[in-house]
Amino acid sequence: MHLLDYRLNIVPINVFIDPQYPVEKAIITHAHADHAKPGHKKVLGTKETLEIMKLRYGKTCAGEFQYINYGQKIQIDDVSITLYPAGHIIGSSQVLLEYKNHKIVVTGDYKTKKDTTATSFELVKCNTLVTEATFGLPIFKHPDPNKEVRKILDSIKINNDKDHLIGVYALGKAQRLIKLFRENGFDETIFIHGALNKICNYYEDKGINLGKLKMLTKDSFDIEPKIILAPPSALKDRWSRRFKKKIISQASGWMNIKQRVKQSLIEIPLVISDHADWNELTKTISNCGAENIWVTHGREEGLVHWCTRKGLNAKPLSIKGRDEEI
Amino acid sequence: MRRYSLEKFARLLENIIYSPSRNRKIELLVEYYKQTNDPDRGFAVALITNSLKLSSIRSTNLKQIIKSKVDPILFDLSYDYVGDMAETISLLWPFKKKKKLCTLSYFINFFHENSKLQVEKFLISQLDKASTTERWAIIKLFTGGLRIGVSEKNAKVSLSKFGNVNLDQIEKIWHGFSPPYVKLFSWLEKGGPIPKIDILKTFHPMMLADQIDLKNDFRKLSPDDFEAEWKWDGIRVQLIISDTETVIFSRNGDNITNSFPELRFKTNRNVVLDGELLVGGDLNPTSFNDLQQRLNRKKVSKGILQKFPAFIKLYDILFQDFKDLRSMKFSSRREILENWYNSNKQDNLDLSSIIFFENWKDLTKVRNKFLQSSNIYEGIMLKKKNSIYYNGRPKGMWYKWKRDPKSVDAVLMYAQRGHGKRSSYYSDYTFGVLDGKNLVPIGKAYSGYTNEELDKLDKFVRKNTIQKFGPVREVEKTLVFEIAFDSISKSKRHKSGLALRFPRISKIRWDKSPEEIEDLKRIKDFYKLS
Ligand SMILES: [Zn+2]
Ligand SMILES: [Zn+2]
Numbered sequence: 001m002h003l004l005d006y007r008l009n010i011v012p013i014n015v016f017i018d019p020q021y022p023v024e025k026a027i028i029t030h031a032h033a034d035h036a037k038p039g040h041k042k043v044l045g046t047k048e049t050l051e052i053m054k055l056r057y058g059k060t061c062a063g064e065f066q067y068i069n070y071g072q073k074i075q076i077d078d079v080s081i082t083l084y085p086a087g088h089i090i091g092s093s094q095v096l097l098e099y100k101n102h103k104i105v106v107t108g109d110y111k112t113k114k115d116t117t118a119t120s121f122e123l124v125k126c127n128t129l130v131t132e133a134t135f136g137l138p139i140f141k142h143p144d145p146n147k148e149v150r151k152i153l154d155s156i157k158i159n160n161d162k163d164h165l166i167g168v169y170a171l172g173k174a175q176r177l178i179k180l181f182r183e184n185g186f187d188e189t190i191f192i193h194g195a196l197n198k199i200c201n202y203y204e205d206k207g208i209n210l211g212k213l214k215m216l217t218k219d220s221f222d223i224e225p226k227i228i229l230a231p232p233s234a235l236k237d238r239w240s241r242r243f244k245k246k247i248i249s250q251a252s253g254w255m256n257i258k259q260r261v262k263q264s265l266i267e268i269p270l271v272i273s274d275h276a277d278w279n280e281l282t283k284t285i286s287n288c289g290a291e292n293i294w295v296t297h298g299r300e301e302g303l304v305h306w307c308t309r310k311g312l313n314a315k316p317l318s319i320k321g322r323d324e325e326i
Numbered sequence: 327m328r329r330y331s332l333e334k335f336a337r338l339l340e341n342i343i344y345s346p347s348r349n350r351k352i353e354l355l356v357e358y359y360k361q362t363n364d365p366d367r368g369f370a371v372a373l374i375t376n377s378l379k380l381s382s383i384r385s386t387n388l389k390q391i392i393k394s395k396v397d398p399i400l401f402d403l404s405y406d407y408v409g410d411m412a413e414t415i416s417l418l419w420p421f422k423k424k425k426k427l428c429t430l431s432y433f434i435n436f437f438h439e440n441s442k443l444q445v446e447k448f449l450i451s452q453l454d455k456a457s458t459t460e461r462w463a464i465i466k467l468f469t470g471g472l473r474i475g476v477s478e479k480n481a482k483v484s485l486s487k488f489g490n491v492n493l494d495q496i497e498k499i500w501h502g503f504s505p506p507y508v509k510l511f512s513w514l515e516k517g518g519p520i521p522k523i524d525i526l527k528t529f530h531p532m533m534l535a536d537q538i539d540l541k542n543d544f545r546k547l548s549p550d551d552f553e554a555e556w557k558w559d560g561i562r563v564q565l566i567i568s569d570t571e572t573v574i575f576s577r578n579g580d581n582i583t584n585s586f587p588e589l590r591f592k593t594n595r596n597v598v599l600d601g602e603l604l605v606g607g608d609l610n611p612t613s614f615n616d617l618q619q620r621l622n623r624k625k626v627s628k629g630i631l632q633k634f635p636a637f638i639k640l641y642d643i644l645f646q647d648f649k650d651l652r653s654m655k656f657s658s659r660r661e662i663l664e665n666w667y668n669s670n671k672q673d674n675l676d677l678s679s680i681i682f683f684e685n686w687k688d689l690t691k692v693r694n695k696f697l698q699s700s701n702i703y704e705g706i707m708l709k710k711k712n713s714i715y716y717n718g719r720p721k722g723m724w725y726k727w728k729r730d731p732k733s734v735d736a737v738l739m740y741a742q743r744g745h746g747k748r749s750s751y752y753s754d755y756t757f758g759v760l761d762g763k764n765l766v767p768i769g770k771a772y773s774g775y776t777n778e779e780l781d782k783l784d785k786f787v788r789k790n791t792i793q794k795f796g797p798v799r800e801v802e803k804t805l806v807f808e809i810a811f812d813s814i815s816k817s818k819r820h821k822s823g824l825a826l827r828f829p830r831i832s833k834i835r836w837d838k839s840p841e842e843i844e845d846l847k848r849i850k851d852f853y854k855l856s
Contacts (some may be wrong), residue, residue: 139404139417140397256417258343258462259410263750265346302403309397 003099006061013076029108030092048091086110087121088274089172096124106130112280117175119206123128129290134275136303142277148270158250163225163243167232167250170196172274174229175249178210189214222310331429336463343474355484364429368506375478378505380437380468385411409743412469416461425455432722489514497717502528521522529579531717535724544686546629552708554681559614559704560604567593586636593670605634609676611702615815639675652715705729731810737840738805741787743797752787757807759811761846767820774830807831814853
């Protein structure tokens with residue numbers, strides 16, 4: 001019998017990892033919407049992951065919540081489950097499954113680069129690795145994020161009459177970017193779209209200091225030029241028309257593709273991602289010691305090819321709804 | 327200031343493509359001219375306006391080089407994802423240490439002065455020293471067309487802003503200079519009298535006509551204000567005749583004199599003329615198909631010359647004895663043209679006649695009668711009697727009233743990614759008709775659809791792909807297009823033996839089934855091409 005099937009069901013105990021539809025028992029790697037769905041009977045995950053789920057979907061979004069610490073082993077029948085930090089966002093985890101001397105790691109979304117808003121990625125040795133592949137092509141090599149945020153800090157000096165609107169995902173990316181601004185010496189108020197407010201407060205409560213933040217309200221639109229963080233959808237929306245003189249920016253791993261930047265009408269692209277780039281992906285695969293690699297969540301073909309060239313057993317695993325960068 | 331020239335050019339290109347507004351792009355160019363010396367800034371203008379080609383290395387050469395440096399399958403997957411060769415290569419090129427690059431002019435001169443092998447070596451050494459963006463810019467330079475959203479027109483606007491001069495002044499002298507435009511920049515920077523150009527060697531921008539809007543325009547226009555002429559189905563040319571030579575330019579300013587050795591004229595006064603180049607004996611034009619036998623030929627054989635003799639029908643006059651006539655009204659220019667023509671009658675030169683008419687109804691009758699009787703007319707031109715000779719296409723001065731388009735139902739066979747704004751879309755379509763039981767492609771269309779239709783077509787292509795060849799996808803042969811075209815001719819280059827002129831999608835027939843498409847034999851019979 002397989003330990004894990006292509007839907008990421010842990011077959012012997014019928015527990016799903018990040019299931020797309022309501023199930024009896026689910027392990028949730030992190031709180032992004034393409035992984036954490038409401039409606040399961042019982043969910044297991046880190047405290048942060050499950051708390052954010054409650055914050056977003058309500059306290060009754062699952063029947064039962066079981067918090068697990070990183071490194072804490074849980075035994076269900078013959079299968080033991082341990083969560084390790086994935087470095088993707090706050091509370092994000094990889095899942096280690098052990099069953100009859102076989103170890104499987106499901107990375108979930110991860111990155112190995114430094115991020116002071118998330119616990120750092122930990123490499124876990126295993127026999128089979130289920131890896132994400134959001135940036136699974138060698139064209140994706142994320143630069144130093146400090147250099148990227150300095151593009152904005154340089155621009156606000158020259159374009160000091162303009163608002164700088166930056167598109168970011170509300171959970172994870174927004175807080176990391178704010179932190180990066182702080183770490184690069186910007187301590188003025190940063191303005192945030194209402195959709196970012198709850199999560200920013202949550203991070204603050206967890207002791208991650210984001211500095212002076214202010215939620216944009218109707219009467220704060222006209223005050224002096226500022227840095228504003230908003231969900232990418234808001235930048236294309238009528239909402240952004242209120243800002244008369246503005247420069248549009250976006251923080252995402254896709255921003256290294258000029259054609260894509262141009263099509264999205266982004267003037268200052270920030271190549272900052274919470275996903276592993278090509279080098280991180282291949283390095284993790286090499287170092288984890290696994291001989292079987294399942295590739296999912298993005299551009300599987302390139303990474304499968306690379307693994308096969310290295311003499312590993314690799315196959316793609318397509319999961320619907322997960323090929324964008326969340 | 328010259329030290330980081332190629333780097334600066336790369337940054338300019340990147341900033342330009344990231345600037346959504348036309349004005350911002352123009353500002354960036356002006357800023358660049360201020361901060362850059364000759365000849366680099368002139369070369370930059372030439373590259374941006376596509377007036378300078380670095381062709382010794384092709385993108386296929388570079389593709390081979392990169393495929394020897396990285397896994398070819400990963401390269402193909404990456405290229406399919408990015409959709410742009412220069413960008414893919416720049417992202418995959420193995421990273422070395424960033425070092426100072428050469429100047430833009432050094433780079434260009436090296437390309438022109440060295441063998442292909444040396445150029446290739448030099449190029450690799452520069453790419454090794456470059457950042458990703460610089461690599462992208464360098465590769466863009468010679469993989470044809472920068473496509474950064476700056477038209478030649480906008481480049482000229484930026485020059486006029488830089489020099490604080492009238493755009494029209496620049497347009498009028500533009501073709502009198504060649505890259506790197508040092509004299510032009512010197513005038514723009516330091517002022518002084520407009521630099522002189524050699525009128526008898528320079529292409530002068532041509533005046534173009536608007537498409538007439540049958541519903542609205544005729545109601546507003548008074549027939550008394552207009553002259554009507556035939557729009558001949560040849561190619562529009564500018565003809566310069568001096569006592570020493572004859573020069574013929576196509577409407578884009580390409581010198582095509584050598585393709586037409588029989589068109590050498592004499593004159594008693596130097597003139598710059600506007601006309602239509604046609605093929606046929608005794609000044610009787612034959613079809614555009616015959617003219618095509620004469621186009622794009624390097625050498626013209628005697629047989630071809632005899633079979634397809636060329637001549638020119640004159641429409642207009644721009645200069646006479648160095649006097650600029652362009653600010654005179656059309657009717658006065660016509661008078662001068664007729665006088666010149668009558669005192670310089672010679673072989674292979676004709677005057678395009680004026681059509682007399684009382685009112686629009688009259689003219690419509692004439693048009694229908696003649697257009698039906700012969701395919702040598704492309705339509706009718708209406709020219710306002712008091713119109714001066716503008717550069718480009720002014721509103722409400724000249725109208726073309728073209729023949730109604732022909733059309734054929736064909737099925738979508740292949741789709742290819744577009745360029746620039748459309749590079750994420752499958753926007754270029756190859757369509758075919760039945761040849762017995764098989765399908766045979768008869769043309770490509772890039773236009774005729776709305777943005778929403780493009781969205782749908784793109785989805786259709788992605789959902790119905792059978793095979794991929796690089797940026798091209800072969801699709802399930804189910805979607806029918808109504809293809810409009812201006813004319814059809816025999817062609818040896820195409821498998822179908824036919825070539826369509828200006829094919830475009832006139833309707834997407836989501837409703838039609840591929841059994842209803844046209845048959846090759848029927849098309850050939852209908853247009854008498856078998
Ligand atoms: Zn995800
Ligand atoms: Zn995620």
